[in-house]
Amino acid sequence: MIEDIRKILGSATLAPSGENAQPWKFVVKGNTIFQFNVPHRDQSLYSWGQRASYISNGAALENIVIASKELGYNPNIELFPDSDNEHFIAKISLVKDKVNKDPLYEYIPERSTNRKPYEIKLLDKNEEKELLSSINDENTVLHFTQDIKKKKLLGRVGSTNERVMLSNKHLHNFFFSHVNWSKEEDDKKKIGFFIDTLELPPPALLGFKVIKNWVIMNLFSKIGFHKVIGLQNAKINSASSGFGVITVNNNSPKNFVNAGRSMQRLWLTATKLKLSMQPLTGIIFFMYRVMANDTEKFSKKQVHLIKKAYSDIQKSFNLDINNTVAFMFRIGYGGKPSARSTRFSIDEVTEFQ
Ligand SMILES: Cc1cc2nc3c(=O)[nH]c(=O)nc-3n(C[C@H](O)[C@H](O)[C@H](O)COP(=O)(O)O)c2cc1C
Numbered sequence: 001m002i003e004d005i006r007k008i009l010g011s012a013t014l015a016p017s018g019e020n021a022q023p024w025k026f027v028v029k030g031n032t033i034f035q036f037n038v039p040h041r042d043q044s045l046y047s048w049g050q051r052a053s054y055i056s057n058g059a060a061l062e063n064i065v066i067a068s069k070e071l072g073y074n075p076n077i078e079l080f081p082d083s084d085n086e087h088f089i090a091k092i093s094l095v096k097d098k099v100n101k102d103p104l105y106e107y108i109p110e111r112s113t114n115r116k117p118y119e120i121k122l123l124d125k126n127e128e129k130e131l132l133s134s135i136n137d138e139n140t141v142l143h144f145t146q147d148i149k150k151k152k153l154l155g156r157v158g159s160t161n162e163r164v165m166l167s168n169k170h171l172h173n174f175f176f177s178h179v180n181w182s183k184e185e186d187d188k189k190k191i192g193f194f195i196d197t198l199e200l201p202p203p204a205l206l207g208f209k210v211i212k213n214w215v216i217m218n219l220f221s222k223i224g225f226h227k228v229i230g231l232q233n234a235k236i237n238s239a240s241s242g243f244g245v246i247t248v249n250n251n252s253p254k255n256f257v258n259a260g261r262s263m264q265r266l267w268l269t270a271t272k273l274k275l276s277m278q279p280l281t282g283i284i285f286f287m288y289r290v291m292a293n294d295t296e297k298f299s300k301k302q303v304h305l306i307k308k309a310y311s312d313i314q315k316s317f318n319l320d321i322n323n324t325v326a327f328m329f330r331i332g333y334g335g336k337p338s339a340r341s342t343r344f345s346i347d348e349v350t351e352f353q
Helices: 002-012 048-070 125-132 148-165 169-177 183-189 202-211 214-222 225-238 253-272 282-291 300-316
Strands: 024-029 032-037 073-079 088-096 141-145 242-248 276-279 324-332 350-352
Touching: 002 024, 002 032, 002 048, 002 088, 024 048, 032 048, 048 073, 048 088, 048 253, 048 282, 048 324, 073 253, 125 141, 125 253, 141 148, 148 169, 148 225, 148 242, 148 282, 148 300, 148 324, 169 214, 202 214, 214 225, 242 253, 253 276, 253 324, 282 300, 282 324, 300 324
Parallel strands: 024 350
Antiparallel strands: 024 032, 032 088, 073 088, 141 242, 242 324, 276 324
16 A cells, blocks of 8 residues: 555656645555645746635646556545645545546656747647546636737746846746756756746857856846746737636635646646647736735835736736736647756655654
């Protein structure tokens, strides 16, 4: 049993997470896995109320479910079993049973973020249909578009993140303190962005090393450099095959865990179809902060940009106030990413009791 649980948790740790924060911890007692959110791993302005971490934990939970079935267990899941502990994500009891294996299992190790420019090519009808039917949770909805005008707009929405981040001292410093400049540094820290996964062409990489210094970046942004980078990224984003959002009906932690489970199924399905994906979520998480009137770290101009970008997402997908956007992504044909990010080992995130 313990060897099976180690395999299952090995799959869990391959889940994606914002800044590769891996905000999860597992406690194993007999046939039961207790999954917890680890809030201190994700203290950025990006994760208002731990919502990004709930999505990441949802993705890890979905991997647990898929891997359990692969090993012949029926996972019985209780979400948020202790109403006094908002970080106790799930209690998962494993029972040997006759279960149908999930064909997405083999794509768990292959899935990764791909930040390359994608080919200018639309998805065909079958690919689109398979993606749209990848989500089987009644409380989360996938909205998808390949419309050229909407992609232009959404490309800009995605790059508003860089525009805001590069002109905001807190976000800038947070981001650059999470860049790992070599494989050795990434293997040591295990959290953050390994520089090669950012897919910067050599001239941009040089510029990136210069603007990691806030004093220099601040001078550059006075002459609009953050807008130029934003425009370049908008172009790359817009040239993808399609854009999608996952919505839920309110911003409860449970909904965000379920959105994370759905995101993971979608991403594994995309991997199966040999499609590349990049989440573009900065603006969404900034908007939760704006909605909660928690804007002291943003300038008025930045708040305006964030509101405009969120409203462009709503317009593009015909959303109203009953649709809370939990996740946005671009998708297309990007080939293989140049590098992968590191993970904590199973023992570093698990307590066996
Ligand atoms: C909730 C969430 C938000 C994310 N937001 C972004 C984003 O805005 N931009 C981006 O390039 N990657 C984003 N990512 C991707 C993570 O950076 C990535 O999953 C992590 O670095 C691990 O790499 P991997 O996906 O290749 O395993 C996000 C992932 C999650 C789960």
